[in-house]
Amino acid sequence: MKKKRVFSGIQPSGRLHIGNYVGAMRNMISLQDKYFCIYGIVDYHAMTVRFNPKEMEERVFNCAVDYIAAGIDPEKSILMLQSMVSAHTELAWILNTITSISWLLRVPTFKEKRQENPDYVHMGLLDYPVLMAADIIVYKAEVVPVGDDQIPHLELTREIVRRFNSYFGHVFPEPQSYLGKVPRILGLDGINKMSKSLDNAIYLDETKEEMWKKLAIAVTDTNRKRKTDAGDPEVCNIFTIHKAFSPKKDVTYCAEQCRTAGIGCLDCKKILLENMYKELEPIQKRQKELRTMKDYIHGVLREGCKRAKEITEKTMSEVYEKIGIKSFHE
Ligand code: TRP
Numbered sequence: 286m287k288k289k290r291v292f293s294g295i296q297p298s299g300r301l302h303i304g305n306y307v308g309a310m311r312n313m314i315s316l317q318d319k320y321f322c323i324y325g326i327v328d329y330h331a332m333t334v335r336f337n338p339k340e341m342e343e344r345v346f347n348c349a350v351d352y353i354a355a356g357i358d359p360e361k362s363i364l365m366l367q368s369m370v371s372a373h374t375e376l377a378w379i380l381n382t383i384t385s386i387s388w389l390l391r392v393p394t395f396k397e398k399r400q401e402n403p404d405y406v407h408m409g410l411l412d413y414p415v416l417m418a419a420d421i422i423v424y425k426a427e428v429v430p431v432g433d434d435q436i437p438h439l440e441l442t443r444e445i446v447r448r449f450n451s452y453f454g455h456v457f458p459e460p461q462s463y464l465g466k467v468p469r470i471l472g473l474d475g476i477n478k479m480s481k482s483l484d485n486a487i488y489l490d491e492t493k494e495e496m497w498k499k500l501a502i503a504v505t506d507t508n509r510k511r512k513t514d515a516g517d518p519e520v521c522n523i524f525t526i527h528k529a530f531s532p533k534k535d536v537t538y539c540a541e542q543c544r545t546a547g548i549g550c551l552d553c554k555k556i557l558l559e560n561m562y563k564e565l566e567p568i569q570k571r572q573k574e575l576r577t578m579k580d581y582i583h584g585v586l587r588e589g590c591k592r593a594k595e596i597t598e599k600t601m602s603e604v605y606e607k608i609g610i611k612s613f614h615e
Contacts, residue, residue: 292426297348302486304479354571365589372597377419453607475504512549
């Protein structure tokens with residue numbers, strides 16, 4: 286049987302943190318065995334906010350390195366760069382002609398961006414979800430591993446698909462988001478989402494010492510003031526991170542010891558550090574190695590794009606047929 290296709294887009298936004306890693310990234314890696322996966326570094330999406338062109342090449346390069354180091358396997362899956370396969374933007378244009386502006390004005394991320402920066406609301410910001418829809422459906426992908434903040438975008442994608450299929454005839458399947466079992470990791474402040482801009486993150490490429498410095502002062506159960514107080518793991522962000530990295534026996538042990546004031550928060554964090562670093566250390570090793578392998582990384586993207594184009598050309602030829610311009614493209 287033909288494997289179902291998976292697509293997900295990765296923003297080349299700089300350093301990855303453990304929130305990114307246990308969120309969409311782990312799912313993207315695990316789906317590779319069962320599905321045919323296409324992962325795109327979405328540089329055009331990254332250009333919808335102000336950026337420095339001098340940094341873009343490095344951001345894309347590091348992004349490819351990080352994902353390969355973490356376990357995206359270019360032998361199994363396609364790793365490609367959005368701007369190298371022009372069918373993405375081309376299809377986005379066609380989808381633009383069937384997407385209501387009123388749909389786009391309702392998208393939460395657009396509303397947020399507009400509020401944050403009312404003097405700089407451009408077409409690309411409004412159109413962001415349409416390009417995202419094109420990314421997915423140009424491969425006829427049916428499964429899309431994402432974080433839960435992307436759900437409204439996926440709903441819009443399905444709306445666009447339904448409209449295309451009903452106006453022009455069936456071409457595209459309706460893609461479903463895939464959330465998997467992802468614990469919601471907060472930042473080290475225990476309040477906000479882990480994010481670079483809030484300076485509350487642990488990064489994938491930090492040394493063990495750097496990680497410890499941050500973990501040691503990270504917020505736990507705020508009601509547990511002293512080591513002799515019993516704590517509640519269910520309200521502790523460190524415990525959530527434990528569940529993402531530690532084996533079951535350590536998770537159970539820490540929960541028990543917290544509830545009975547057996548061990549203190551620092552002891553609990555030390556166990557977490559060991560487990561977390563055990564998983565991240567091999568990734569860091571590969572990261573270091575891959576950063577020196579410029580030709581290899583470029584080659585992976587070139588090959589990925591070649592394979593991607595074989596798929597997108599087939600889809601586009603169906604699209605040309607449905608919209609009545611096929612004979613010119615033969
Ligand atoms: N919007 C996604 C994000 O910010 C990135 C993205 C672009 C994407 N195109 C996509 C995700 C297609 C899934 C599918 O994370």
